[in-house]
Amino acid sequence: MRSLEEKAVRLLSGVVEADLLHLYLRLLATGGSPADEATGFLGGADEVNSLVRAGMAQIHEPEADQPSRLMPVPMDVVLQHTLVGLAQEALADYERLLGGYQRICDLSATIGPAADPSVGQLAQLITDSDEVSRLTSTLMGSVQREWLTLSNHAPTEPVGRIGSAVAPSPVERGDRCRAIYDADFLPEAATPDKLEVLAETGIQVRILPRIRMSLGLADEAIAILPLTSSETTGALLVQSSVIVGALREYFELLWEKAIPFGGTGRNSTGLPDIHIKILRLLVQGLSDEAISERVDLSLTTVRRHIKTLRENLGIKTRFQLGVVAVQQGLVD
Incomplete structure (x- = not known):
């Protein structure tokens, strides 16, 4: 007992x-x-x-x-019962956050010259795409600690941008940069390569299915939220510390759930480099066929590597292999 x-x-x-x-x-x-x-x-x-x-x-x-x-x-x-309850609570908080975000958008759209100045201090609606780009670049250039990106659309050229502003390399800037992209776009042919380029610069990239909003966070001070995935419909510039703090907490909640993507880094696991690369692709949800194409190995060879990994780690299923790889820190 x-x-x-x-x-x-x-x-x-x-x-x-x-x-x-x-x-x-x-x-x-x-x-x-x-x-x-x-x-x-x-x-x-x-x-x-x-x-x-x-x-x-x-x-x-x-x-x-x-x-x-x-x-x-x-x-x-x-x-199982407890996890269902926790998921329902998280979803309720999530929906409240999105509802509040939409109200801020609606409120900002009604701000006029005669409006209460205190309202404009919460958020500013910017409809000019060039101004959105300029402000985003300014924010990225003023970051002192960390730039966070949440994106619910496929990365565009060049990757790592909110609106149309190019993210500076954190290797050159010395900033800590983290980004979460919508995993639903991974099947698109160019998306994995674009995210890999982003990860190789030193930005920590993770993926998560069904992201419902985009945002950029400069430190814990200012947030910029594109109204849609289009670059011509404007964005919301949020300066309220309370709202920015809530958005930061929301990002961290998603970060914990998201799956690490790419970035070769230093292999300190003791596993062969090809095994690390296969594990990274596996936890991203790619099929054996897609992994074979990405690593330029035959399907038979890839499946032999996956079988070896399962045997070495004492794992029975392909899904469990991905979970254990993340839990044990075998992938960054």
């Missing part, structure tokens, strides 16, 4: 709230409790109700003449 509790801790710690996990472990250790004794056993009715509402315990009605029991829900079911 002790090993069962330890497994539950490894599986649920940090995902389930600590107080709920403590109650769940007590119930798990005893294999359940008579329903009429559960209140005293767990410390109160609120504790019992909390476990039941969280989907971590349920009342079992056994055979006739047997008392009802409060039973722990299997830990894998608890994990």
Whole structure:
């Protein structure tokens, strides 16, 4: 039973709230409790109700003449239920953020000469594409710590730009630059090569499916948000520290979920360079055929390399190989 509790801790710690996990472990250790004794056993009715509402315990009605029991829900079911709840909460926060962003756009569009000056201090709507380019270049040139890019459209020539401004090389500037691009554009023939060029300059590039907005963040001070993927429809310049802070937190949330892309860097993993390159392409969701084309090796050879990687890492499936590669830091 002790090993069962330890497994539950490894599986649920940090995902389930600590107080709920403590109650769940007590119930798990005893294999359940008579329903009429559960209140005293767990410390109160609120504790019992909390476990039941969280989907971590349920009342079992056994055979006739047997008392009802409060039973722990299997830990894998608890994990799945909790993850669904967390995903729903994140989605709700995401939708609120996008709703607030749209309101800022609508508000800025109504700003006129007679408007309250305090409104204009929150955000400024810029409709001239040349002005958008100039401001973006100015922002990139004034960055002192970090430039962040979130893009929901395919990179254009040259890559690494918001609106139509070219991002300076962080190698030359010494800035830290991070970028998240929409993975839905990876099947387009030129996109992987453009992102690879961007990553090779030293910019940390990650990909994530279904990004719904674009933005550029200069340090933690100013944000510029293109209204669409078109370069002619303008952008929103946001200077409110509260809004910029929220956008920064949103970027960090997506960054944690995104998958690293490209950039050869230094191989300190001990794996052959070809294995590192294959792993990077694999975690980007490319098929064996696409990987074969990118690394200029036969399909048979690529599949042999992937099989070797799975065997060396003790992985059974291709999907698990990508997950473990990211978790163990085998890809940057």
